[in-house]
Amino acid sequence: MSYEVVLEDKYYLRELIESISLKDSLDQISYEASIQLKVPSEGLSIAPGQEIRISGVPYSGQSKVHLLNPGVIWECNSSNKSTKHINLMVYDRTIYLVKSEDEFLFPANGTASQRLKKYAKEWDIQLGNVPDTKKQLNKATYRAQAIYNMIMADLRETVKGGGDMYIPRMTPAGLELFKIGSNSLVWKLEATEEVSQLRTLEGAITKVKVIGRRDETKKPSEDLPSKFLAVASSELIPKLGTLQRIIQDEDITTTTAAKKLANSMLTGIQETFSVSGLDINTLRAGDKVELSGMGLIVMSVTHELGDPGHMSLELGTSEYVKRRYFLNG
Template sequence: MSYEVVLQDKYYLRELIESISLTDSLDQISYNANIQLKVPEEGISFAPGQVIRISGTPFPAGSNKVYLLNPGVIWECNSSNNSTKHLQLNVYDRTIYLAKSEDEYLFAAGGTASQRLKKYAKDWGIQLANVPDTKQKLSKAIYRTQPLYKMITADLQETVKSGGDMYIPRMTPAGLELFKIGSNTTVWKLQAIEEVSQSRTLEGAVTQVKVLGSRETAGNEAPSPVLAVVSSDLIPKLGTLQRMVQDEDVKTEAAAKKLGNAMLTGIQETFSVSGLDINTLRAGDKVELGGLKLIVMSVTHQLGDPGHMSLELGSIELVKRRYFLNYG
């Protein structure tokens, strides 16, 4: 097998590997691996908390292996014994600690998501890699007890609502980075495909948006003030499908119109693709399918020679609405 699993920077487990799957999604922070092993009779013990990494020859076949999941941590071990003892390891990259650890923070207005990420990292001893300037100034935030990942997500969502670019956190061997959605240098054309299915629906379509102001300024007995009403030219064709939105980060008519226009959408279209594995492909990467430029929303790799992958793809606009504007 052209894949290697190394435990505790010491034990090379290639000969024990039965299967490896990797799962990544825009709605989860941590790259997740499920590793099935034959367990040797002696010499190696496995336990949650141990350091582990996965590397492999990148697609298309090359001579040098690259890290696919590193640094990783064993989160769960399950064993079975049916003539041969087998072990199933559930592994995450180390961003899992951001999802499982809670804290409280108070941020004054004016900082950026990049600056806040650097604050989290300093407080928690997290090594950082590439953290670009997200540029958009954020409003005051009071984060009561909640997972750190939820705070990071809120910062990145507000960045997009304010007109900024879309970023997601990724753990790399060099440290935690902010990856700009669709910024991968190699854009794969999906050709070795077994199956493509397309879903088109009006469920989730929005042809008119009414953006409301704060209830505090209206008083308890009055309706919320309307900052803007934005309509789509698709109304004659699809009908009026109105979405009401009230966001404390949106305070002006200009900002309300920008948010409303970003939420307008017609027929919802997604693609499910299965085919030959491109083992370095991650959620958030841009790919090309039949001439369309699409974003990987989720991917599952079944590593092997050859391997197999399953993808869920959507447009950049759909990704923005679903994962950053909280409406899909």
């Protein structure tokens, strides 16, 4: 097998590998691996918390690269029939941002990039490439919650303010912010086994009303019907009917911002693609690919590593990704 699993930076387990799968999704921060190993007669000492990495030769490449590094063993599950096996559940180290809670108070006008650096400093996380997300954010009071939720709240507010879409990624260089669709190598999906297309009105929005931040100085007896900062209607209403959403967003404080958000939420028939085929083992969620001349974003990917390997992808347009993962959050 053209893949290598290294435990604690010194134990090479290639000869014990039975299968490796990698899963990545825009719904999750941590790259996830499932590794099944056969246990030699002399035994195998592996425990949760140990460091592990996975390397492999990229599709059409020559030399190995890190596919998941740094990784941490999260769970060990062993079985014994005629031969003893052990299955390892592994995550990259952003799992600690998912499983850990804290509180942070941020003043207005900082950016998602600046806040990420604050989280990293507090948790002693090494940072890699963290581009300037540029959009200034509102004041935030984050009470006890997962740090990952705070990061994503910052990144969603960035998009709602007209900024670019970013997701956090752990790399050998450290925690980075990756701009969705910015990968320099855009793969054309040609060696496909099956391509299915889903078109549905589920999730379509043809009219939007936006409520901004409520006035908390009013007494309950003074409550009035909601005041809408903006209303947007789609030209598709005569064809698709009225499918209305009411959005209340504490980050929206001006009519201009409300109109921008309302218009960005309008959408017609929802279209996604599911693709299976030969594995391109370096593809990650958030990468851009090309399918039949269309530029699409990988929303989720499962790699079954092998020679050859196999992969399953869920794809959507950039606008669909924006609405699904950033504007609806």
